[in-house]
Amino acid sequence: MSLKHFGTDGIRGEYGGSKLNDAIAYRAGVAAAAVAKARGANPSPTMIVGRDTRASGMALLNALTEGFESQGGRIASIGVAPTPAVAKIVSENEAAALGCAITASHNPHTDNGIKFFSSSGSKPSAELEQALDDAIDAAPAPLKPVGGETSDSQSDLITSYLDFILASFPSGLLKGRSVALDCANGATSAVAAELFEALGAQVARIGCSPDGSNINSGVGSECPQAIAKLFESRAFDMGFAFDGDGDRMIAFDETGKKLAGEAVLGLLALHLKRKGRLRKDTLVTTIQSNLGLDTALEERGIRVERVDIGDKFVGRLMLAEGYSLGGEESGHVVLGDRSMTGDGLIAALSVAQAVVESEDPLSDLASFYKAFPQETRAIRVAAKPPIEQCTSLRAAIESLEAGFGQQGRLLVRYSGTEPKIRLLVEAKTDAITAEAIARLEQAVAEDLS
Numbered sequence: 422m423s424l425k426h427f428g429t430d431g432i433r434g435e436y437g438g439s440k441l442n443d444a445i446a447y448r449a450g451v452a453a454a455a456v457a458k459a460r461g462a463n464p465s466p467t468m469i470v471g472r473d474t475r476a477s478g479m480a481l482l483n484a485l486t487e488g489f490e491s492q493g494g495r496i497a498s499i500g501v502a503p504t505p506a507v508a509k510i511v512s513e514n515e516a517a518a519l520g521c522a523i524t525a526s527h528n529p530h531t532d533n534g535i536k537f538f539s540s541s542g543s544k545p546s547a548e549l550e551q552a553l554d555d556a557i558d559a560a561p562a563p564l565k566p567v568g569g570e571t572s573d574s575q576s577d578l579i580t581s582y583l584d585f586i587l588a589s590f591p592s593g594l595l596k597g598r599s600v601a602l603d604c605a606n607g608a609t610s611a612v613a614a615e616l617f618e619a620l621g622a623q624v625a626r627i628g629c630s631p632d633g634s635n636i637n638s639g640v641g642s643e644c645p646q647a648i649a650k651l652f653e654s655r656a657f658d659m660g661f662a663f664d665g666d667g668d669r670m671i672a673f674d675e676t677g678k679k680l681a682g683e684a685v686l687g688l689l690a691l692h693l694k695r696k697g698r699l700r701k702d703t704l705v706t707t708i709q710s711n712l713g714l715d716t717a718l719e720e721r722g723i724r725v726e727r728v729d730i731g732d733k734f735v736g737r738l739m740l741a742e743g744y745s746l747g748g749e750e751s752g753h754v755v756l757g758d759r760s761m762t763g764d765g766l767i768a769a770l771s772v773a774q775a776v777v778e779s780e781d782p783l784s785d786l787a788s789f790y791k792a793f794p795q796e797t798r799a800i801r802v803a804a805k806p807p808i809e810q811c812t813s814l815r816a817a818i819e820s821l822e823a824g825f826g827q828q829g830r831l832l833v834r835y836s837g838t839e840p841k842i843r844l845l846v847e848a849k850t851d852a853i854t855a856e857a858i859a860r861l862e863q864a865v866a867e868d869l870s
Contacts, residue, residue, distance in 0.1 A: 424554045429731045433534035436477040443484040447563045450488025452556030457518035466518035471502035473524040473608040473666045476633030484567040500573035503608045503667030505764035506582040512542025524666035543761040544733040596621030601660035603648040605641025606631040609667040642671045645679045652677030661769040669752035670765035674783040682750035683714040684790040692775040705747030712847045713792040793847040796858040802869040811868035
């Protein structure tokens with residue numbers, strides 16, 4: 422069955438629009454309670470809920486609470502909190518049937534979203550996600566406008582999350598280190614600097630003054646130039662920029678250079694392997710990551726497994742196979758020994774730990790990674806017939822893949838939201854990449870123009 426409400430990462434859309442509004446949040450609450458009761462013996466299930474700093478978060482929380490409690494459930498709101506804090510708190514709370522983060526991550530403040538977590542603190546399995554999606558579709562709309570006021574009754578639980586992170590790293594780890602932080606005016610604004618300073622770092626920070634409408638606005642992981650300005654004014658050993666809900670992190674080396682997400686994943690894989698903590702010597706990433714990562718890690722005895730785009734797919738494979746590290750180029754990093762969802766704070770501190778323990782600058786740790794040249798295209802098409810029925814395109818794909826072997830790759834897929842076909846080619850040289858993308862463009866013109 423297909424999902425009607427859930428996208429790549431939960432329910433997301435412009436607040437007040439058809440995809441996300443108070444009525445949808447109410448129905449999501451009704452659905453969550455119904456699914457929780459169907460899966461457990463407790464007729465009054467508890468759901469842990471946190472939110473980011475968007476002004477619309479409180480209205481959605483109130484609507485979600487009204488729906489959940491209308492079915493006999495109980496909401497435990499932890500207030501403004503990083504999304505991974507919700508996941509961790511749920512995993513350690515035996516009474517919690519589900520977790521929920523009200524956030525639209527790196528999107529502008531006009532958007533919002535609803536992300537669910539299982540009782541184990543992981544992103545929903547495909548089965549659970551489908552059950553929630555179906556239950557939302559079946560849930561009745563509220564009979565009257567939703568309202569009420571939900572109190573942040575469990576805001577003290579954030580302390581347990583911060584204590585867990587501090588206990589995961591050596592005391593005084595960052596003593597004498599200088600770190601730049603950009604918190605996107607989001608959920609990490611009140612906690613990130615506190616964590617780094619508790620471990621001994623000297624911290625300069627931006628994006629720590631949320632007002633309900635400035636989340637991700639000119640700051641954060643989607644705006645690397647903001648933290649780059651800090652590096653122009655003084656020296657740092659490293660820097661980190663988080664997204665609005667704190668499940669993603671972008672790293673910057675001591676020169677202020679933004680590191681590719683693959684470089685971060687790779688250096689963490691190498692660090693964990695040296696410490697004997699990289700289970701099965703495997704890193705999980707997505708089909709979007711550059712092939713240069715596979716090549717560089719293979720030379721160092723590490724295998725790369727790829728899944729579909731979305732950190733939920735990364736987490737599912739890690740759980741299924743017992744892997745300890747995964748993530749995406751976009752900045753999601755899942756360190757399975759500490760969390761089974763992307764956690765920007767844990768990822769940032771893990772990178773910092775690799776720097777300290779190696780006694781090398783971050784630029785040196787990342788130097789192992791050399792991206793393969795890449796070409797991408799998004800070509801408008803009149804229709805979207807199955808690619809296997811496109812004679813010229815199928816022939817071009819088969820010929821190129823046979824020629825690449827392990828030295829290149831390509832992705833050909835239709836856009837899910839636009840009348841376009843998307844092409845991606847990576848190969849060891851610019852010339853090979855350019856020739857391959859030209860062949861695919863010609864085949865698309867023959868079959869789909």
